[in-house]
Amino acid sequence: MKYSTPKVSVTPPGPKAREVILRDERVVSPSNWRYLPLVLKDGEGAFLEDVDGNVFLDFNAAAATQNLGVDHPRVIERIRGWLDNFVTYLDIPGLFYHEVVVELCEKIATITPGKYEKRVFLGLSGADAAETAMKLARWYTRRPRFIAFTGSNYGVTGIGALSLFGFNIGVLRGFSPLMPGVTHVPYPYPYRWPFGEDSSDCGMQVLEYLEKHIFRTVAPPDEVAAIFVEPILGDGGVVVPPDGFLEGLQAICLKHGILLVVDEVQTGFGRTGSMFASDHWKLEPDILMLGKPMGGGLPVSACVARSEIMSWPRGSHVMTGAGYLLGCVSALEAIKVMEEEKLAENAQRVGGFMLKRLKAMRDAYDIVGDVRGKGLLIGVEIVRSKRSKEPGVNEVAKACLLAFRKGLLTAYDGIHGNVFRLTPPLILTEQQARTGMDILEEALATVQREGAGEVESVW
Numbered sequence: 001m002k003y004s005t006p007k008v009s010v011t012p013p014g015p016k017a018r019e020v021i022l023r024d025e026r027v028v029s030p031s032n033w034r035y036l037p038l039v040l041k042d043g044e045g046a047f048l049e050d051v052d053g054n055v056f057l058d059f060n061a062a063a064a065t066q067n068l069g070v071d072h073p074r075v076i077e078r079i080r081g082w083l084d085n086f087v088t089y090l091d092i093p094g095l096f097y098h099e100v101v102v103e104l105c106e107k108i109a110t111i112t113p114g115k116y117e118k119r120v121f122l123g124l125s126g127a128d129a130a131e132t133a134m135k136l137a138r139w140y141t142r143r144p145r146f147i148a149f150t151g152s153n154y155g156v157t158g159i160g161a162l163s164l165f166g167f168n169i170g171v172l173r174g175f176s177p178l179m180p181g182v183t184h185v186p187y188p189y190p191y192r193w194p195f196g197e198d199s200s201d202c203g204m205q206v207l208e209y210l211e212k213h214i215f216r217t218v219a220p221p222d223e224v225a226a227i228f229v230e231p232i233l234g235d236g237g238v239v240v241p242p243d244g245f246l247e248g249l250q251a252i253c254l255k256h257g258i259l260l261v262v263d264e265v266q267t268g269f270g271r272t273g274s275m276f277a278s279d280h281w282k283l284e285p286d287i288l289m290l291g292k293p294m295g296g297g298l299p300v301s302a303c304v305a306r307s308e309i310m311s312w313p314r315g316s317h318v319m320t321g322a323g324y325l326l327g328c329v330s331a332l333e334a335i336k337v338m339e340e341e342k343l344a345e346n347a348q349r350v351g352g353f354m355l356k357r358l359k360a361m362r363d364a365y366d367i368v369g370d371v372r373g374k375g376l377l378i379g380v381e382i383v384r385s386k387r388s389k390e391p392g393v394n395e396v397a398k399a400c401l402l403a404f405r406k407g408l409l410t411a412y413d414g415i416h417g418n419v420f421r422l423t424p425p426l427i428l429t430e431q432q433a434r435t436g437m438d439i440l441e442e443a444l445a446t447v448q449r450e451g452a453g454e455v456e457s458v459w
């Protein structure tokens with residue numbers, strides 16, 4: 001083990017980090033998020049090391065991508081074992097066949113929700129899984145329209161996915177016209193329900209609004225190809241919908257012949273305490289989007305559909321790099337590790353411990369407005385005060401920075417940019433969780449005591 005605890009010896013960004021950041025600013029697209037000035041050099045398990053020798057405990061896991069942490073030994077061994085031959089060859093399955101592609105698709109079809117026959121289109125990113133799902137839904141239903149939710153992120157690197165997107169106007173501004181035919185409805189967000197004080201039945205209200213208003217006024221249901229939904233909003237602020245909402249959505253889809261597309265790019269592969277978040281509500285997606293952790297740290301995504309839906313003709317949807325063999329073997333090993341090391345169960349257990357501790361912080365600090373989540377997908381909504389509920393935008397940024405300087409890596413987003421989204425690797429131990437919670441609590445206590453002030457530039 002290279003690391004056992006966080007250790008910050010040079011206030012980040014240290015001199016070496018600053019040098020790289022300066023070069024980066026000249027040549028790398030400034031469109032990327034970058035919550036913190038962290039210049040990486042190495043990592044192992046739940047820890048990352050920067051170029052100045054600081055070691056951080058990672059409560060972000062590359063935005064819920066590194067479910068196995070960094071360089072899981074079994075994944076590395078499997079990749080090494082593949083490196084001796086036939087590594088640099090692309091366009092399988094675009095042009096030809098290979099057994100590992102079949103093996104990965106068989107595995108995915110077996111473990112994903114729904115007992116029906118499925119087919120899989122492999123990809124490289126969540127956004128391309130969204131593009132695939134949109135094309136497939138239109139092709140199968142011969143309908144033009146889509147419903148998506150405010151607060152959602154289905155990817156931003158294609159105009160199709162971006163047209164479904166709905167959690168931050170800063171991401172949308174300047175890119176219109178987007179694809180026509182997408183109608184957005186509110187995601188049921190109990191803590192911040194825009195339509196009244198009582199949010200107890202906000203899930204049902206959304207379903208009624210969709211059926212009785214949207215389907216009568218602007219979107220004929222017989223023209224809707226698919227409804228896209230995240231079972232738990234990720235980037236939109238870790239919003240867990242009330243029970244009954246997702247089941248109700250599935251029923252509406254069935255009634256109108258609309259396909260239900262469930263986006264598990266962030267919630268999939270054990271993150272929420274079961275292999276897929278759909279399992280919590282017994283959802284049976286017509287189309288399922290997967291990505292982020294699927295490749296065990298290599299870029300691999302998938303669009304999974306009922307076989308009768310994914311029956312499109314030869315040549316109608318192909319991508320040169322999709323299904324590359326190194327990604328397939330890495331994904332196969334990563335899934336095996338998730339199953340054999342029971343990482344979903346660990347997420348449930350350690351996540352439960354973290355939620356309990358965070359709820360105690362909510363009760364102790366006025367700036368902690370809400371704590372929610374499932375497994376190791378946890379949202380901590382920071383406010384200026386519990387009474388006003390005003391989003392604590394500077395407060396969250398300050399607490400994130402203070403924690404960073406003590407060796408804990410976190411990130412925040414949400415509709416108002418004020419929600420810590422805690423997504424540690426699923427290998428996190430209870431001891432590591434405790435260490436991280438201690439650092440986070442110290443940061444929150446400081447902001448509570450001293451206020452956020454003007455958040456200083458960290459660059």
Ligand SMILES: Cc1ncc(COP(=O)(O)O)c(C=O)c1O
Pocket residue numbers: 063124125126127128153154155156157230234235263264265266267291292
């Ligand atoms: C739920 C969800 N879907 C899709 C995406 C897009 O994934 P990618 O960045 O790989 O395109 C994201 C990314 O954050 C996501 O959280």
